[in-house]
Amino acid sequence: MYAQLIKTARSGIKSREEMSEQEREFQDKIDNDIKIEPRDWMPDDYRRTLIRQMGQHAHSEVVGQLPEGNWITRAPTLERKAILLAKVQDEAGHGLYLYSAAETLGESRDELVRLLHEGRMKYSSIFNYPTLNWADIGAVGWLVDGAAIVNQVALQRTSYGPYSRAMIRICKEESFHARQGYHAIMNMAFGTPEQKRQAQSAVDRLWFPAIMMFGPTDADSTNSDQSMAWKIKVKSNDELRQQFVDQTVPQIEYLGLDLPDAGIKWNEERGHYDFSDPDWSEFFDVIKGNGPCNVDRLKDRVAAWDDGEWVRDGLMAHAQKKAAAKVAAE
């Protein structure tokens, strides 16, 4: 997921009569589930919305390295350290696919990174929460990647070809991460009382931030209609959130942990779990930059970029010298 509150780049959906012939042909393709490819004509607003969504998704993968990296040096066993390193490496790789997919729409990675660093693009709110104990790392894999999977499985059917294909690939790796995360937290929940306490603390702190990952309620999600019509989004925020809650509650129960929300209750009539709304004012605060880690996360990313400038310049200068020498030799 890692993309939430994407402002669709237009207001209101055009009726068929209002569309130009090009727009009608485009909408027909979408309606017939024919993927849109980079060289195809597309409305400017479709392009802009996708760039925002894929860019935000890519940024989330990259910033997401930080809360996990926070525990790599303290992982409790060699195997757990190796698993976490492999996971973080995967996340950075997802960032690369997604930036590349955004580049097929004519937006460079450098430009997207610049917008992030200037605070003009966002990343998922979840990465503005801290990872405070080892169980958090299990919970990030299980709950955060788990929530991402629910969204991304739906996005495999998204209308833009390169994005859809990136999602198919990413989902395979995310499923692996979610299983490994659950395994890690199982060891904690079934371990000593102190380990179980860490696992409970992780679930209590990360539950609401995880269900916020799906974005505001459908009623408050003003940008969704056009994105749904263009099949950039294929399921609503609330549908996805419900799906996540339904699959996750039995997993929490299996661990023998207390449910993190007193409002969670099976609703026979709906065939779904009821649950409490997260505190949406907290969500909007985090989005605005007031989450527990916003300032430090962005500062770390900007510092990495600025401190690395001499490296990028040096390697570029060397590549140019080599190219020049090759031309001279020919």
Added chain:
Amino acid sequence: MSVDKQHLLQFLLRQGDNTLVLGHRVSEWCGHSPILEEDIALANTALDLIGQTQMWLGYAAEVQGEGKSADDLAFLRDAWDFRNVLLTELPNGDFGRTLLRQFLFDAFQSVLMGRLMQSSDETVAAIAAKASKEVAYHVERSADTVVGLGDGTEESHRRMQEALEYLWPYVGEMFASDETDAAMAAAGIAPDPASLREEYDALISKVLTDATLDIPAATYAHKGGRTGYMHTEHLGHLLTSMQWLQRAYPGCEW
């Protein structure tokens, strides 16, 4: 083949502690690299090093025969029992120093692993065979980066030369020999490190020349890591992070 078990254990700890400690250092870069490709490459390098650690320390624990695991050795020994060379425990510094340290170590490993693949000890030979594939691309990548940055801009050249001045006194320790090395050589398990120096010097001087860097004339070598006699002050802090969970919550399954 009979070899003193204590010497074999020392030898294996030296291998495993080198990769463990360097893997830890490299992993500290996670999310902070100059560019996304480097984040991926550094995580990948760290992952390979931790994987090699599992094999070396796993075998060390078996040879030790006290029912311990690789994890026990990694997480429950104190600094004076570590046998890594000082080079691997030095702080990362900037990206250039990290990659130069990596190159100086990779070059050593690439020479050593080639020899260890011929080891009379089958397990050592098998670990070396697996590690050598990873070491081959590590050294290729770190050498390319060292050349790119050494022969890049004025600033990148200056930083790389400074990094070389800082790291150079730690190179010599990799070639130090003691009675453990003599015992390994006599048993055909591992070469005497001193015998690898010529090949190593040829390899690094080619790369450092391409990188337009000057190898410092000073030959003084810091030592004390591979014997455990005197590590740097940095190792204790590294272990404080690395071992914290195992120390704070002993005896848990993770």
